[in-house]
Amino acid sequence: MSAPAHPDLRSALLDQVAYLLEEVEALRPIVDRIPEPLQVARPLGKEPSIREYYGLIADRDAHERLAWVQQQTGTAPSVGTADTDWNALPMRTILDRLAEARTQLTQALRSLPDAAWATTGAGSAYAFVHTLLQEDTDVLRTLGYRMHESHMTSRNEDLPK
Numbered sequence: 477m478s479a480p481a482h483p484d485l486r487s488a489l490l491d492q493v494a495y496l497l498e499e500v501e502a503l504r505p506i507v508d509r510i511p512e513p514l515q516v517a518r519p520l521g522k523e524p525s526i527r528e529y530y531g532l533i534a535d536r537d538a539h540e541r542l543a544w545v546q547q548q549t550g551t552a553p554s555v556g557t558a559d560t561d562w563n564a565l566p567m568r569t570i571l572d573r574l575a576e577a578r579t580q581l582t583q584a585l586r587s588l589p590d591a592a593w594a595t596t597g598a599g600s601a602y603a604f605v606h607t608l609l610q611e612d613t614d615v616l617r618t619l620g621y622r623m624h625e626s627h628m629t630s631r632n633e634d635l636p637k
Contacts, residue, residue, distance in 0.1 A: 482593070485602070486593055486602075490582065490585055490605070493582050493609065494578070494582045496533070496574075497575055497578055501575075504568070504571060507567045510567070514526065514623075515527050515567055519622070523618075526622065527563050528562045529615050529618065529619055530570050530571065531562030531570055532562075532615065533615060534570065534573045534574040534578075535560070537574070537577035537578050537580070538577040538581075541581050541608060542577075542581050542584055545584040545585055548592045585601075588601060
């Protein structure tokens with residue numbers, strides 16, 4: 477279905493995609509306060525760890541999502557996905573990789589020509605960005621709940637919540 481590009485909607489969506497960079501910067505000053513066992517723990521043995529969740533977003537941005545954008549512009553898409561042991565990396569390194577991947581993705585999305593935004597419905601840039609934002613929201617909500625429910629200190633009394 478063709479429709480005119482909606483610059484205000486597009487701008488709002490892309491600002492929301494870029495917002496993850498602000499989340500990463502807000503996390504940097506406190507990341508060392510999250511105990512390492514909590515960062516690498518896998519609840520029930522199957523849910524990803526905190527490090528793996530952030531790594532998952534970085535992988536998706538750097539490979540799957542950037543490849544989709546590159547396909548829209550006719551450039552050679554990135555190949556494959558990384559096979560990274562995110563739990564083996566320091567959290568600061570993971571945040572660096574996430575920020576780099578999100579910056580590249582955001583820039584690529586912002587540089588999509590108007591024609592890429594001229595359609596709506598499944599497969600459109602709008603649908604792609606909406607899905608991306610929903611996935612981000614799901615991961616960040618899960619991380620927020622996990623950290624809130626966790627004992628974040630070695631003291632008998634946890635930090636205030």
